[in-house]
Amino acid sequence: MIKKLLGALALMMTCTVTMAAGGGYPLDKAPDRVNDLASLQNGAKLFVNYCLNCHSAASMRYNKLTEIGLTEQQIKESLLFTGTKTGDLMVGSISPADGKKWFGVVPPDLSVIARAKSQGGGITGSDYIYTYLRTFYRDTSRPPGWDNLAFPNAAMPHALWQRQGPREMVAEVIHPAASDAKGGPGAAHPAFEKVTTKYDAMGFATSTTEALKDYRGHGSSTYTFKALDPAKSAAYDNDAADLTAFLAWVSEPVQLKRKQIGVWVMLFLGLFLVVALRLNHSFWKHVK
Ligand code: HEC
Numbered sequence: 001m002i003k004k005l006l007g008a009l010a011l012m013m014t015c016t017v018t019m020a021a022g023g024g025y026p027l028d029k030a031p032d033r034v035n036d037l038a039s040l041q042n043g044a045k046l047f048v049n050y051c052l053n054c055h056s057a058a059s060m061r062y063n064k065l066t067e068i069g070l071t072e073q074q075i076k077e078s079l080l081f082t083g084t085k086t087g088d089l090m091v092g093s094i095s096p097a098d099g100k101k102w103f104g105v106v107p108p109d110l111s112v113i114a115r116a117k118s119q120g121g122g123i124t125g126s127d128y129i130y131t132y133l134r135t136f137y138r139d140t141s142r143p144p145g146w147d148n149l150a151f152p153n154a155a156m157p158h159a160l161w162q163r164q165g166p167r168e169m170v171a172e173v174i175h176p177a178a179s180d181a182k183g184g185p186g187a188a189h190p191a192f193e194k195v196t197t198k199y200d201a202m203g204f205a206t207s208t209t210e211a212l213k214d215y216r217g218h219g220s221s222t223y224t225f226k227a228l229d230p231a232k233s234a235a236y237d238n239d240a241a242d243l244t245a246f247l248a249w250v251s252e253p254v255q256l257k258r259k260q261i262g263v264w265v266m267l268f269l270g271l272f273l274v275v276a277l278r279l280n281h282s283f284w285k286h287v288k
Contacts, residue, residue, distance in 0.1 A: 025149045025223075027123055030130035033245035035259065040068040043246025046239055048079045048090075050159045051110070054099065056092040057250050059111035063087055067253060068246075103144070103155040114244075114251040126248045133240040136161070137169035137225070138203030145203060149223055164236040165229035166201035173197075175219040177211065192219070201228055 033039035044065055047057070062075050063086040070079075075086055081093070092107070099106040117125035128150060135149035136158035144157040158164070176190040192215040197207040227233035249255065
């Protein structure tokens with residue numbers, strides 16, 4: 001029994017370590033739009049049209065979208081595929097088996113992804129999703145034809161690439177030169193080199209390596225995106241924020257109500273404070 005527990009613990013730890021090693025890209029802060037109904041509605045529309053083919057959000061029913069201000073009629077007209085009813089769960093259209101066959105992994109259910117990806121220290125799952133959606137770059141050498149900075153080697157293609165428009169990406173990686181990785185014989189400090197890889201909008205990469213003489217710094221990686229259609233790319237950032245807000249809402253739909261209740265609780269406490277102060281005043285009036 002204890003052995004099993006230890007085994008499970010070890011497995012959990014390796015998963016965490018690999019993820020931490022795989023990530024490392026600094027996450028952007030997601031705009032907070034989870035109380036913005038127009039954003040949530042746009043996010044829902046994008047999700048149904050672009051994500052639900054592969055993913056599900058099976059803890060959500062279509063008719064629950066009335067909570068973000070959509071009417072049953074709007075849900076029927078703009079969100080439902082033929083054959084789906086408003087009371088149905090938001091289940092994707094491919095089977096897990098097909099997902100596994102096509103992508104090598106089953107596209108995860110996104111019902112609680114915003115909570116699952118929370119990293120603590122003020123970094124939320126929303127920050128992860130927002131960054132993930134905005135750091136895809138074309139790379140023809142990879143099976144999906146894309147790679148991602150927040151999730152290197154992800155098996156997911158960039159589902160919204162047409163909305164984002166073409167982009168280039170330049171990666172500059174400074175690291176100890178291979179021949180001199182351990183500092184080299186007799187070297188006081190390792191020789192560094194800078195590898196610059198440019199991915200063009202079609203995903204073809206060209207790479208140059210430059211030896212850095214007298215470099216005293218550390219290894220580092222810098223990634224720069226260049227949008228070839230800046231207006232489209234900016235509109236896409238807005239979409240990504242809305243989609244992120246929608247996924248944050250899906251993972252905790254009650255948060256809208258909780259926040260509304262919170263406001264009433266604060267009002268009540270404020271009022272009660274006045275009453276308590278007055279009572280306090282009149283109780284002690286004769287003593288003082
Ligand atoms: C063509 C199928 C496909 C579409 C369309 C798709 N995804 Fe994915 N998605 C995947 C696969 C496959 C994975 C698993 C990636 C992996 O584990 O390597 C994934 C993983 C994810 C993850 C988890 C990343 C992680 O760190 O575990 C998120 C978040 C996600 N997708 C969001 C979306 C959103 C939002 C959309 C709609 C804009 C979308 N996906 C559209 C196939 C798809």
